[in-house]
Amino acid sequence: QTVVTQEPSFSVSPGGTVTLTCGLSSGSVSTSHYPSWYQQTPGQAPRTLIHSTGIRSSGVPDRFSGSILGNKAALTITGAQAEDESDYYCVLYMGSGISVFGGGTKLTVL
Amino acid sequence: EVQLVQSGAEVKKPGESLKISCKGSGYTFNSYWIGWVRQMPGKGLEWMGIIYPGDSDTRYSPSFQGQVTISADKSINTAYLQWSSLKASDTAMYYCARRYSSSLYDGFQHWGQGTPVTVSS
Numbered sequence: 001q002t003v004v005t006q007e008p009s010f011s012v013s014p015g016g017t018v019t020l021t022c023g024l025s026s027g028s029v030s031t032s033h034y035p036s037w038y039q040q041t042p043g044q045a046p047r048t049l050i051h052s053t054g055i056r057s058s059g060v061p062d063r064f065s066g067s068i069l070g071n072k073a074a075l076t077i078t079g080a081q082a083e084d085e086s087d088y089y090c091v092l093y094m095g096s097g098i099s100v101f102g103g104g105t106k107l108t109v110l
Numbered sequence: 111e112v113q114l115v116q117s118g119a120e121v122k123k124p125g126e127s128l129k130i131s132c133k134g135s136g137y138t139f140n141s142y143w144i145g146w147v148r149q150m151p152g153k154g155l156e157w158m159g160i161i162y163p164g165d166s167d168t169r170y171s172p173s174f175q176g177q178v179t180i181s182a183d184k185s186i187n188t189a190y191l192q193w194s195s196l197k198a199s200d201t202a203m204y205y206c207a208r209r210y211s212s213s214l215y216d217g218f219q220h221w222g223q224g225t226p227v228t229v230s231s
Contacts, residue, residue: 001172034215034216034217036216036217036218038155038218040155045205045221045222045223045224046147046155046205046207046218046221047221048217048218048219048220048221050217051210051216051217051219052210052216052217057219087154089154089155091157091217091218093214093215096169096214097143097160097167097169097214097215098157098169098170098171098172099157099215099217100157100171101147101154101155101156101157102154103154104154104155
Protein backbone atom coordinates (compact mmCIF):
# COMPACT_ATOMS: atom_id res chain seq x y z
CA GLN A 1 0.00 0.00 0.00
CA THR A 2 1.33 3.42 -0.98
CA VAL A 3 2.20 5.66 1.94
CA VAL A 4 1.85 9.45 1.89
CA THR A 5 4.95 10.99 3.41
CA GLN A 6 5.44 14.27 5.26
CA GLU A 7 8.26 15.69 7.33
CA PRO A 8 7.52 14.81 10.98
CA SER A 9 8.56 18.24 12.16
CA PHE A 10 9.78 21.59 10.91
CA SER A 11 10.64 24.91 12.48
CA VAL A 12 10.53 28.42 11.10
CA SER A 13 11.37 31.83 12.49
CA PRO A 14 8.63 34.43 12.76
CA GLY A 15 8.43 36.24 9.43
CA GLY A 16 10.29 33.47 7.67
CA THR A 17 9.25 31.21 4.85
CA VAL A 18 8.80 27.47 5.15
CA THR A 19 7.81 24.81 2.64
CA LEU A 20 6.24 21.58 3.85
CA THR A 21 6.10 18.71 1.42
CA CYS A 22 3.84 15.74 0.71
CA GLY A 23 5.20 12.80 -1.21
CA LEU A 24 4.53 9.20 -2.06
CA SER A 25 6.50 6.17 -0.91
CA SER A 26 6.30 5.02 -4.51
CA GLY A 27 5.97 7.41 -7.42
CA SER A 28 5.48 11.12 -7.90
CA VAL A 29 2.72 13.44 -6.78
CA SER A 30 0.93 15.29 -9.56
CA THR A 31 -2.10 17.52 -9.88
CA SER A 32 -4.06 14.33 -10.58
CA HIS A 33 -3.71 13.52 -6.89
CA TYR A 34 -5.63 16.75 -6.14
CA PRO A 35 -3.50 17.54 -3.08
CA SER A 36 -5.24 19.26 -0.20
CA TRP A 37 -3.80 20.68 3.01
CA TYR A 38 -5.24 20.97 6.51
CA GLN A 39 -4.16 22.76 9.65
CA GLN A 40 -4.93 21.44 13.11
CA THR A 41 -4.18 22.94 16.48
CA PRO A 42 -4.44 20.80 19.63
CA GLY A 43 -8.00 20.11 20.70
CA GLN A 44 -9.50 21.58 17.56
CA ALA A 45 -11.06 20.17 14.44
CA PRO A 46 -8.96 20.42 11.29
CA ARG A 47 -9.19 23.54 9.17
CA THR A 48 -8.96 23.34 5.40
CA LEU A 49 -6.24 25.51 3.88
CA ILE A 50 -5.76 24.39 0.28
CA HIS A 51 -7.53 22.05 -2.15
CA SER A 52 -6.89 20.90 -5.70
CA THR A 53 -3.16 21.63 -5.36
CA GLY A 54 -3.27 25.38 -4.99
CA ILE A 55 -6.78 26.74 -4.38
CA ARG A 56 -7.02 28.52 -1.06
CA SER A 57 -10.07 27.88 1.05
CA SER A 58 -12.26 30.86 1.87
CA GLY A 59 -10.79 33.03 4.61
CA VAL A 60 -7.30 31.51 4.45
CA PRO A 61 -4.58 34.18 4.46
CA ASP A 62 -2.63 34.51 1.24
CA ARG A 63 0.61 33.72 3.04
CA PHE A 64 -0.45 30.09 2.56
CA SER A 65 0.06 28.70 -0.93
CA GLY A 66 0.06 25.25 -2.48
CA SER A 67 1.93 23.87 -5.45
CA ILE A 68 3.72 20.90 -6.94
CA LEU A 69 7.48 21.07 -6.39
CA GLY A 70 9.40 18.39 -8.20
CA ASN A 71 7.72 15.10 -7.38
CA LYS A 72 5.88 16.32 -4.28
CA ALA A 73 3.00 18.55 -3.30
CA ALA A 74 4.07 21.54 -1.28
CA LEU A 75 2.56 23.96 1.19
CA THR A 76 4.47 27.20 1.53
CA ILE A 77 3.96 29.68 4.32
CA THR A 78 5.48 33.06 3.47
CA GLY A 79 5.90 35.35 6.45
CA ALA A 80 5.11 32.81 9.15
CA GLN A 81 3.30 34.06 12.20
CA ALA A 82 3.15 32.70 15.71
CA GLU A 83 -0.42 31.50 15.18
CA ASP A 84 0.77 29.26 12.35
CA GLU A 85 2.32 26.91 14.89
CA SER A 86 0.17 23.82 14.27
CA ASP A 87 0.09 20.36 12.79
CA TYR A 88 -0.26 20.27 9.02
CA TYR A 89 -1.67 17.36 7.06
CA CYS A 90 -1.83 16.71 3.36
CA VAL A 91 -4.30 14.44 1.58
CA LEU A 92 -3.77 12.82 -1.79
CA TYR A 93 -6.43 11.26 -4.00
CA MET A 94 -5.50 7.66 -4.89
CA GLY A 95 -8.35 6.80 -7.26
CA SER A 96 -11.71 5.05 -6.97
CA GLY A 97 -12.88 7.71 -4.56
CA ILE A 98 -10.22 6.90 -1.98
CA SER A 99 -7.89 9.46 -0.45
CA VAL A 100 -5.08 9.10 2.07
CA PHE A 101 -3.75 11.45 4.73
CA GLY A 102 -0.06 11.98 5.23
CA GLY A 103 1.37 11.46 8.68
CA GLY A 104 1.41 15.18 9.40
CA THR A 105 4.08 17.80 10.07
CA LYS A 106 4.39 19.55 13.40
CA LEU A 107 5.40 23.13 12.66
CA THR A 108 7.10 25.18 15.34
CA VAL A 109 7.42 28.94 14.97
CA LEU A 110 10.31 30.24 17.04
CA GLU B 111 -23.87 28.86 6.36
CA VAL B 112 -22.75 25.26 5.97
CA GLN B 113 -22.70 23.37 9.24
CA LEU B 114 -21.91 19.80 10.19
CA VAL B 115 -23.07 18.97 13.71
CA GLN B 116 -21.93 15.68 15.17
CA SER B 117 -23.46 13.66 17.96
CA GLY B 118 -22.00 13.78 21.44
CA ALA B 119 -19.28 11.89 23.25
CA GLU B 120 -19.68 8.14 23.69
CA VAL B 121 -18.30 5.76 26.30
CA LYS B 122 -18.76 2.10 25.45
CA LYS B 123 -17.52 -1.34 26.43
CA PRO B 124 -15.66 -3.70 24.10
CA GLY B 125 -18.07 -5.75 22.04
CA GLU B 126 -20.84 -3.17 22.11
CA SER B 127 -22.28 -1.57 19.01
CA LEU B 128 -22.30 2.14 18.26
CA LYS B 129 -23.65 4.55 15.66
CA ILE B 130 -22.54 8.18 15.62
CA SER B 131 -24.06 10.86 13.46
CA CYS B 132 -23.27 13.98 11.47
CA LYS B 133 -26.11 16.31 10.52
CA GLY B 134 -25.56 18.70 7.63
CA SER B 135 -27.32 22.01 7.12
CA GLY B 136 -27.01 25.11 4.98
CA TYR B 137 -26.51 23.22 1.70
CA THR B 138 -28.05 20.54 -0.50
CA PHE B 139 -27.15 17.49 1.56
CA ASN B 140 -27.69 15.01 -1.28
CA SER B 141 -25.17 16.67 -3.57
CA TYR B 142 -21.89 16.49 -1.66
CA TRP B 143 -19.75 13.61 -0.47
CA ILE B 144 -19.40 13.33 3.30
CA GLY B 145 -16.42 11.55 4.77
CA TRP B 146 -15.26 10.26 8.13
CA VAL B 147 -11.81 10.80 9.60
CA ARG B 148 -10.30 9.08 12.63
CA GLN B 149 -7.78 10.56 15.02
CA MET B 150 -6.48 8.24 17.68
CA PRO B 151 -5.13 9.85 20.86
CA GLY B 152 -1.92 11.73 20.11
CA LYS B 153 -1.87 10.53 16.51
CA GLY B 154 -2.54 11.87 13.03
CA LEU B 155 -5.63 12.01 10.88
CA GLU B 156 -6.78 8.90 9.02
CA TRP B 157 -9.17 8.87 6.05
CA MET B 158 -11.83 6.22 6.70
CA GLY B 159 -14.38 6.50 3.93
CA ILE B 160 -16.97 8.63 2.21
CA ILE B 161 -20.60 8.48 1.17
CA TYR B 162 -22.63 10.32 -1.44
CA PRO B 163 -26.04 10.75 0.20
CA GLY B 164 -27.80 11.22 -3.12
CA ASP B 165 -27.37 7.57 -4.09
CA SER B 166 -25.58 6.11 -1.03
CA ASP B 167 -22.47 5.35 -3.08
CA THR B 168 -19.89 4.51 -0.41
CA ARG B 169 -16.12 4.10 -0.62
CA TYR B 170 -13.92 2.77 2.14
CA SER B 171 -10.23 2.99 2.81
CA PRO B 172 -8.83 -0.56 2.68
CA SER B 173 -7.74 -0.06 6.30
CA PHE B 174 -11.35 0.40 7.41
CA GLN B 175 -13.25 -1.81 4.97
CA GLY B 176 -15.22 -4.35 6.98
CA GLN B 177 -14.42 -2.61 10.27
CA VAL B 178 -17.06 0.13 10.10
CA THR B 179 -20.18 0.95 8.13
CA ILE B 180 -20.91 4.37 6.69
CA SER B 181 -24.49 5.25 5.83
CA ALA B 182 -26.72 8.26 5.30
CA ASP B 183 -30.38 9.19 5.66
CA LYS B 184 -31.01 11.95 3.17
CA SER B 185 -34.52 12.54 4.54
CA ILE B 186 -32.96 14.01 7.67
CA ASN B 187 -29.66 15.24 6.18
CA THR B 188 -27.61 12.95 8.40
CA ALA B 189 -24.62 10.70 7.81
CA TYR B 190 -23.62 7.89 10.15
CA LEU B 191 -20.59 5.88 11.16
CA GLN B 192 -21.26 2.63 12.93
CA TRP B 193 -19.52 -0.30 14.54
CA SER B 194 -21.08 -3.69 15.25
CA SER B 195 -18.53 -4.74 17.84
CA LEU B 196 -16.23 -2.12 19.31
CA LYS B 197 -12.65 -2.72 20.33
CA ALA B 198 -10.47 -0.74 22.69
CA SER B 199 -8.46 0.31 19.64
CA ASP B 200 -11.52 2.16 18.30
CA THR B 201 -10.96 4.77 21.01
CA ALA B 202 -10.47 7.98 19.06
CA MET B 203 -11.92 11.27 17.94
CA TYR B 204 -14.04 10.92 14.83
CA TYR B 205 -14.65 13.82 12.47
CA CYS B 206 -17.10 14.08 9.64
CA ALA B 207 -16.28 16.40 6.78
CA ARG B 208 -17.95 17.53 3.56
CA ARG B 209 -16.15 17.66 0.26
CA TYR B 210 -15.89 20.78 -1.87
CA SER B 211 -18.00 19.32 -4.61
CA SER B 212 -19.77 16.27 -5.93
CA SER B 213 -16.52 15.00 -7.40
CA LEU B 214 -14.80 11.88 -6.11
CA TYR B 215 -11.40 13.47 -5.83
CA ASP B 216 -11.81 16.81 -4.14
CA GLY B 217 -10.67 17.67 -0.64
CA PHE B 218 -12.78 18.34 2.43
CA GLN B 219 -14.13 21.85 2.77
CA HIS B 220 -16.21 21.81 5.94
CA TRP B 221 -15.67 19.88 9.14
CA GLY B 222 -17.80 18.73 12.05
CA GLN B 223 -16.71 19.42 15.59
CA GLY B 224 -15.74 15.81 16.26
CA THR B 225 -17.20 12.99 18.32
CA PRO B 226 -14.93 11.44 20.96
CA VAL B 227 -15.43 7.72 21.37
CA THR B 228 -13.96 5.86 24.35
CA VAL B 229 -14.04 2.07 24.45
CA SER B 230 -13.02 0.63 27.79
CA SER B 231 -14.00 -2.25 30.01
